[in-house]
Amino acid sequence: MAQQQTAPSPAELEFGGPLGTAALLLLLPLTLFHLLLTCHSGPCSLLSLPPELPPLSAFWSSGALLLLLFWLGFQATLYLLPMGQVTEGRMLRDKSHLQYPLNGFRCLGLTALLVGLGLAGGLPLGNLSEMLLPLASAATVTAFFLSLFLYLKSFTVPPSALAPGGNSGNPVYDFFLGRELNPRFGSFDLKYFCELRPGLMGWALINLALLLREAERQRGWPSLAMGLVSAFQFIYVADALWYEEAVLTTIDIIHDGFGFMLAFGDLVWVPFIYSLQAQFLLNHPQALDLPVAGAICLLKVIGYVIFRGANSQKNTFRRNPSDPSVAGLETIPTATGRHLLVSGWWGLVRHPNYLGDLIMALAWSLPCGVTHLLPYFYFFYFVILLVHREYRDERQCLQKYGLAWREYCRRVPYRIVPYIY
Ligand SMILES: NC(=O)C1=CN([C@@H]2O[C@H](COP(=O)(O)OP(=O)(O)OC[C@H]3O[C@@H](n4cnc5c(N)ncnc54)[C@H](OP(=O)(O)O)[C@@H]3O)[C@@H](O)[C@H]2O)C=CC1
Numbered sequence: 073m074a075q076q077q078t079a080p081s082p083a084e085l086e087f088g089g090p091l092g093t094a095a096l097l098l099l100l101p102l103t104l105f106h107l108l109l110t111c112h113s114g115p116c117s118l119l120s121l122p123p124e125l126p127p128l129s130a131f132w133s134s135g136a137l138l139l140l141l142f143w144l145g146f147q148a149t150l151y152l153l154p155m156g157q158v159t160e161g162r163m164l165r166d167k168s169h170l171q172y173p174l175n176g177f178r179c180l181g182l183t184a185l186l187v188g189l190g191l192a193g194g195l196p197l198g199n200l201s202e203m204l205l206p207l208a209s210a211a212t213v214t215a216f217f218l219s220l221f222l223y224l225k226s227f228t229v230p231p232s233a234l235a236p237g238g239n240s241g242n243p244v245y246d247f248f249l250g251r252e253l254n255p256r257f258g259s260f261d262l263k264y265f266c267e268l269r270p271g272l273m274g275w276a277l278i279n280l281a282l283l284l285r286e287a288e289r290q291r292g293w294p295s296l297a298m299g300l301v302s303a304f305q306f307i308y309v310a311d312a313l314w315y316e317e318a319v320l321t322t323i324d325i326i327h328d329g330f331g332f333m334l335a336f337g338d339l340v341w342v343p344f345i346y347s348l349q350a351q352f353l354l355n356h357p358q359a360l361d362l363p364v365a366g367a368i369c370l371l372k373v374i375g376y377v378i379f380r381g382a383n384s385q386k387n388t389f390r391r392n393p394s395d396p397s398v399a400g401l402e403t404i405p406t407a408t409g410r411h412l413l414v415s416g417w418w419g420l421v422r423h424p425n426y427l428g429d430l431i432m433a434l435a436w437s438l439p440c441g442v443t444h445l446l447p448y449f450y451f452f453y454f455v456i457l458l459v460h461r462e463y464r465d466e467r468q469c470l471q472k473y474g475l476a477w478r479e480y481c482r483r484v485p486y487r488i489v490p491y492i493y
């Protein structure tokens with residue numbers, strides 16, 4: 073289906089319009105540093121100010137900036153390696169399709185191999201755990217300059233290349249949301265690359281560094297809690313790269329431009345905020361009984377089965393509705409020629425994949441115990457993100473499918489949690 077590209081009217085502006093996005097431009101980095109400093113402080117209290125601000129020099133090092141640039145360059149090189157299939161994205165406004173390489177999982181494998189070889193050769197990866205603050209600053213500055221470059225670049229492309237939501241004419245709003253839909257250098261797609269590669273793999277690498285540092289402190293073995301958190305989150309990262317093609321149908325790729333929100337989200341928020349549980353465990357070790365660990369693993373499995381089952385069912389259905397695994401499901405026809413699933417996972421609630429993702433998020437926090445709020449930050453943030461995302465998606469689906477979407481909402485009344493929401 074072709075995408076519409078008219079500038080949004082003031083009533084359609086998202087995230088609180090220019091004022092809301094200006095506030096977010098400040099609040100997001102402030103929240104990041106508040107959380108990092110709190111996590112590394114003794115009391116680790118989420119609601120109070122960090123006890124003592126470290127000297128400014130603790131926030132910056134040229135070594136951290138070089139390391140970050142090396143990581144981005146390394147992942148970009150892997151992205152360009154001609155391995156794996158190439159697939160087509162959804163039809164654009166000018167009726168063309170972009171090509172995307174599907175080599176994410178292989179790049180993860182190559183990265184893991186090189187990191188493994190490095191570790192065997194004595195690479196002090198654990199030291200990364202002491203560089204998180206300057207690394208986060210370097211990543212924030214990089215995301216800011218990348219967004220500025222993307223904003224300026226967007227004035228060199230034709231109107232058909234602009235994102236439906238990010239060309240309001242207000243510079244702050246457009247800088248935040250992103251004007252251009254698919255900024256590219258030749259075949260190198262900047263948004264697709266950032267969404268899945270450096271940040272997601274960086275998150276897994278930071279977790280590994282924290283686990284190694286903890287193991288060094290405990291004479292060789294990481295704690296059960298750290299092991300669970302790292303394993304759970306690694307599975308999530310590996311899953312995203314294995315099913316990389318699915319990201320081509322997300323709001324981020326289809327609807328949102330590439331601006332500060334995604335540049336900061338992909339390159340800073342994901343690696344440094346999503347690793348908060350492991351950061352917390354390094355500084356605040358938690359004992360975990362085997363039965364409790366077993367129950368948490370069960371919760372993770374339940375969440376993963378729902379998340380993967382729902383995502384795969386929809387993706388299979390969208391790719392090939394007559395695939396035997398989805399051919400028997402009940403559907404609603406829409407005026408666009410597409411159908412909406414109304415049984416199976418998508419007959420339970422209107423966003424079963426969000427439900428599974430939220431259950432997994434809880435399973436990532438529980439190994440950190442219940443004495444502190446900070447390891448639950450991801451869960452609470454994720455509830456807000458997904459509720460807001462669900463609201464945005466509903467609005468777009470109502471526009472796309474009209475009466476058929478209303479019929480779907482009537483048949484499947486709950487959005488994310490059955491009988492609750
Ligand atoms: N960890 C994190 O920070 C984040 C994780 N995620 C995860 O990423 C994944 C993708 O999320 P997201 O892109 O938000 O949304 P979805 O994968 O849920 O995609 C929504 C789209 O699915 C299609 N759809 C909706 N209902 C139906 C139906 N009944 N039958 C068939 N198609 C339907 C519609 O598109 P169409 O009809 O055009 O195909 C709709 O626009 C999710 O698992 C989510 O949990 C997302 C955001 C952040």
Ligand SMILES: CC(C)CCC[C@@H](C)[C@H]1CC=C2C3=C(CC[C@@]21C)[C@@]1(C)CC[C@H](O)C[C@@H]1CC3
Pocket residue numbers: 100267268308311312319322324333334336337338341342
């Ligand atoms: C900075 C703000 C608070 C908002 C940032 C949002 C981003 C962190 C997320 C927007 C959509 C995302 C997706 C993923 C990671 C987080 C961001 C970038 C996944 C790649 C996570 C793994 C899933 O399997 C697919 C997700 C697609 C969307």
